Amino acid sequence: MPVYTTSVSNSTSTKPIWSEGDYAFSVRDASEKKSRAENDMIELQLTVHNPAGDSILVYDHLVFVEGATWKIDTFRIATGEKLQPGVKSSLEANECIGRKGRLTLGVDTYQGRLKNKVEAYLEPEEPTSSASTLSQVPLKISAVRKKSSSAVAVAEAEPNEIPF
16 A cells, blocks of 8 residues: 655644635636525635735625525625515526625634635625615615625624524
8 A cells, every 4th residue: 555644734724814804806606506404505606805916715605595685685786786676586606607896704713713704795885887775675684884885784693504
């Protein structure tokens, strides 16, 4: 049997962890999956960019259940879509690829390791012809706060794990 020396690091995280704050992002890839509770969801691979030109990969999930539609809506608004209240909508994974916007990045601990996670998707600062305001969208959120002239949707105690 061949013998080798392992190259695994003893550190708890090999990925860089960025500080909490607002960053630009682009959707690198998106795929349709099922959550642990067998609900439809889109897994997003987000390339998050800082002003220095560095980037990291962060995963996020858009879960298609009534209690999580606010996140789908805020993602769509952050990437320039105009939404109308009360309209049945659909979103396909391939429609997400290449979208760009801004988000609030947070730091979380998962299985003993630090990781970055999406805290909120931010409304575009400069409205475009397809941009919308949060007041035009039926969001299920507990509060909206202003953050450097952008509205930020704050969900009620979103768990670290996706229970849906």
